[in-house]
Amino acid sequence: MDTHSAPDSMNSPTLYKMLNVCRRLSDKEAVIYRCFELIPGRGFVVQSADRINLPVSMDDMRYQERQLWELFCEEALDQRSVPYASIEEAIAAFDAEFGN
Numbered sequence: 001m002d003t004h005s006a007p008d009s010m011n012s013p014t015l016y017k018m019l020n021v022c023r024r025l026s027d028k029e030a031v032i033y034r035c036f037e038l039i040p041g042r043g044f045v046v047q048s049a050d051r052i053n054l055p056v057s058m059d060d061m062r063y064q065e066r067q068l069w070e071l072f073c074e075e076a077l078d079q080r081s082v083p084y085a086s087i088e089e090a091i092a093a094f095d096a097e098f099g100n
Contacts, residue, residue: 015039016077021087028054031100033091034068036077043083046094047071 017037024030034048048071050064077083084090094100 014042014076014078016072019044019087021091025051032064033094035087035090036072037087038078038083042078043085044087044090045077045081045083046090047077047080049094049098049100 015038017039019035019037021033021035022030023033030052032050032052033046034050035044035046037044048068050068052060081090082093084093
């Protein structure tokens with residue numbers, strides 16, 4: 001018996017590459033799009049968008065990071081959103097859906 005085998009849940013064919021894409025909204029506000037590329041070559045999705053305001057609150061940053069991973073683990077990204085061919089298309093669709 002091979003004691004070094006990965007659990008079945010680790011054998012999923014889909015891998016994800018996380019990409020943070022930022023947009024500067026003003027001299028006091030920005031948004032971070034939490035994007036993922038579905039590998040191999042299955043497109044891009046935006047999981048969420050976090051607004052950052054000055055002065056930056058480290059408590060808010062920790063909360064956003066925790067929420068990022070909770071959402072990621074709760075549901076497969078390609079079940080939550082349709083993958084798009086480009087990251088720009090994924091962001092535009094996310095903004096249209098959520099009124100950003």
